[in-house]
Amino acid sequence: MEVFFLCSLSPLLLITFFIIICVSLAIIFNRNNKLYKSNNSNNNLPPGKMGLPYIGESLEFLNSGRKGFPEKFIYDRMAKYSSQVFKTSILGEPTVVVCGAAANKFLFSNENKLVQAWWPDSVNKIFPSSTQTSSKEEAKKMRKLLPNFLKPEALMRYVGMMDSIAQKHFESGWEGKQQVTVFALAKRFTFSVACKVFLSIEDSQHVAKLAVPFDALASGIISVPIDLPGTPFNRAIKASKFIRKELMAIIKQRKTELAAAAASSTTTAHHRHQDILSHMLLATDENGQHMSELDVADKILGLLIGGHDTASAAITFIVKFLAGLPHIYNQVLNEQMEIAKRKGEGEQLLNWEDIQKMKYSWNVACEVMRLAPPLQGSFREALNDFVFSGFTIPKGWKVSYLILYVCM
Numbered sequence: 267m268e269v270f271f272l273c274s275l276s277p278l279l280l281i282t283f284f285i286i287i288c289v290s291l292a293i294i295f296n297r298n299n300k301l302y303k304s305n306n307s308n309n310n311l312p313p314g315k316m317g318l319p320y321i322g323e324s325l326e327f328l329n330s331g332r333k334g335f336p337e338k339f340i341y342d343r344m345a346k347y348s349s350q351v352f353k354t355s356i357l358g359e360p361t362v363v364v365c366g367a368a369a370n371k372f373l374f375s376n377e378n379k380l381v382q383a384w385w386p387d388s389v390n391k392i393f394p395s396s397t398q399t400s401s402k403e404e405a406k407k408m409r410k411l412l413p414n415f416l417k418p419e420a421l422m423r424y425v426g427m428m429d430s431i432a433q434k435h436f437e438s439g440w441e442g443k444q445q446v447t448v449f450a451l452a453k454r455f456t457f458s459v460a461c462k463v464f465l466s467i468e469d470s471q472h473v474a475k476l477a478v479p480f481d482a483l484a485s486g487i488i489s490v491p492i493d494l495p496g497t498p499f500n501r502a503i504k505a506s507k508f509i510r511k512e513l514m515a516i517i518k519q520r521k522t523e524l525a526a527a528a529a530s531s532t533t534t535a536h537h538r539h540q541d542i543l544s545h546m547l548l549a550t551d552e553n554g555q556h557m558s559e560l561d562v563a564d565k566i567l568g569l570l571i572g573g574h575d576t577a578s579a580a581i582t583f584i585v586k587f588l589a590g591l592p593h594i595y596n597q598v599l600n601e602q603m604e605i606a607k608r609k610g611e612g613e614q615l616l617n618w619e620d621i622q623k624m625k626y627s628w629n630v631a632c633e634v635m636r637l638a639p640p641l642q643g644s645f646r647e648a649l650n651d652f653v654f655s656g657f658t659i660p661k662g663w664k665v666s667y668l669i670l671y672v673c674m
Contacts (some may be wrong), residue, residue, distance in 0.1 A: 313347040321355075331642075361664040363668055432659060510567065546565060
């Protein structure tokens with residue numbers, strides 16, 4: 267049956283498929299050759315193993331995360347090789363994992379001296395604008411754009427809006443349910459909030475239309491960067507193209523509204539869209555140039571990704587810990603009920619003053635994030651050969667640091 271199926275395929279399709287496989291294998295073995303040359307040329311590397319050619323130990327690394335125990339990959343190797351540093355190969359890159367507070371301090375104090383920020387190839391391929399400069403440069407641009415939206419006085423105006431979305435979310439997803447899947451519901455909530463804050467999108471159907479491909483994108487952005495049909499990376503690229511197309515349509519419509527408001531000297535559209543998208547479209551660089559539409563779309567996409575799984579994970583772990591610690595839950599509940607009782611007649615939504623009264627609840631949230639950090643760690647790239655804990659880390663190798671191990 268398989269033979270007859272293959273024979274029914276057009277010769278052109280078979281040739282195309284063969285070429286794709288050959289090119290993919292050539293890339294794999296070329297990178298693998300470089301990896302092992304670097305590995306064998308230095309006898310003072312940290313202990314550890316590099317795993318399979320090109321793939322390395324990526325499958326074990328990713329599977330431990332999907333099973334809900336990302337720390338297992340690290341702890342198993344710390345116990346086997348070293349509690350301070352070990353080598354591996356993740357996402358097609360030779361990688362050194364450093365462990366502990368001293369290691370993190372060493373990396374952060376040598377930022378842009380011995381190491382620099384690094385993102386996997388999958389990130390650069392999913393965000394086209396980052397290939398024009400670099401992920402590092404794009405991150406710098408975002409740090410300049412975001413402060414006005416992250417300081418307390420800017421967040422104040424979002425409290426009521428977030429509470430309104432939360433109330434609708436609990437009514438539709440939680441109330442009357444005997445059992446709920448918290449992480450899935452938390453992702454739906456945080457994505458709704460992000461769409462409102464970043465893009466002023468309130469329509470639930472529009473949010474849902476973006477949410478499905480966005481989940482595929484979030485799942486595949488950190489994966490083995492093999493762009494073949496059916497792989498998580500391939501699905502992530504397709505999803506990013508769909509979302510980017512939707513964002514470009516929103517951007518064009520917003521530019522029209524902002525231009526109309528400027529021409530008529532009214533501020534209606536400006537007040538209606540006091541969000542990050544409008545700010546990006548109006549902002550200029552030191553040369554007075556506006557960002558391109560593609561650049562804006564990629565930055566909005568990056569913000570949605572950056573605030574999606576991390577915030578959802580934090581909410582999920584807070585619920586988990588509260589469910590397992592009734593005495594803590596009761597104190598959080600009492601504090602929330604006291605705030606609700608003191609609300610004035612007709613006041614249904616939370617405000618900034620209410621948030622300031624949540625002292626105990628905030629301490630609980632901080633402690634949960636200490637015990638279960640929503641972000642496990644990140645990557646750096648070695649700018650030159652350097653020595654850490656008695657071992658050489660070669661130039662070009664990736665260095666991964668951990669947050670969870672430091673917080674425990």
